[in-house]
Amino acid sequence: MKIAVLVSGGGTNLQAIIDAIASGKITTTEIALVISNKEGAYALKRAEQAGIKGIVISPKQYADKEAYSQDMIKTIKDAGCELIVLAGFLVVLPESFVNAFEGKIINIHPSLIPSFCGDGFYGLKVHEKALERGVKVTGATVHYVDSGTDTGPIIDQKAVYIMPDDTPETLQRRVMEEAEWVILPKAIDDIANHRI
Ligand code: GRF
Numbered sequence: 001m002k003i004a005v006l007v008s009g010g011g012t013n014l015q016a017i018i019d020a021i022a023s024g025k026i027t028t029t030e031i032a033l034v035i036s037n038k039e040g041a042y043a044l045k046r047a048e049q050a051g052i053k054g055i056v057i058s059p060k061q062y063a064d065k066e067a068y069s070q071d072m073i074k075t076i077k078d079a080g081c082e083l084i085v086l087a088g089f090l091v092v093l094p095e096s097f098v099n100a101f102e103g104k105i106i107n108i109h110p111s112l113i114p115s116f117c118g119d120g121f122y123g124l125k126v127h128e129k130a131l132e133r134g135v136k137v138t139g140a141t142v143h144y145v146d147s148g149t150d151t152g153p154i155i156d157q158k159a160v161y162i163m164p165d166d167t168p169e170t171l172q173r174r175v176m177e178e179a180e181w182v183i184l185p186k187a188i189d190d191i192a193n194h195r196i
Pocket residue numbers: 007008009010011012013014043087088089108109110122123124172176180
């Protein structure tokens with residue numbers, strides 16, 4: 001199964017997928033393409049180091065979101081990708097894009113949806129809100145992408161306990177290490193091997 005991984009930043013979730021394919025934790029899967037909306041995203045460096053084609057397609061390069069969407073759809077289809085993985089990807093994808101790949105787009109979110117998700121909940125802010133609320137357990141969720149924000153069907157979740165001395169940074173790191181980097185590769189392997 002050929003996949004496209006969409007990124008915006010550091011690419012640690014992309015790295016987890018690369019490493020899982022290399023170690024055999026993910027089988028029958030090839031990352032055909034990494035697309036970043038940001039020039040210079042370290043995720044592109046990770047793709048290059050792994051010998052994977054990485055390109056930049058930014059909404060800013062287009063007259064409107066629809067033109068962006070159509071070029072993204074064509075690029076991904078031309079690469080023969082059957083699954084699209086949003087891994088730290090911060091662009092809200094247009095409806096035409098979601099419709100073009102109905103049921104074939106998955107996302108990793110750094111909380112236990114439906115907590116701390118939706119518009120404005122991304123990156124460190126998710127963990128700041130969890131600490132502010134005083135929850136004892138958080139974690140990460142892999143879900144299918146639909147036309148909403150973090151609203152598609154849930155595929156998998158993994159819980160992470162909050163420690164008394166956690167800061168947003170230490171919590172983010174532990175959620176990535178103990179949850180995101182575990183359930184995202186597993187979801188890809190389950191889809192590639194028709195277990196879900
Ligand atoms: C992380 O906060 C992750 O939870 C979210 O995007 C951020 C960066 O991820 N999905 P990555 O290191 O770019 O994969």
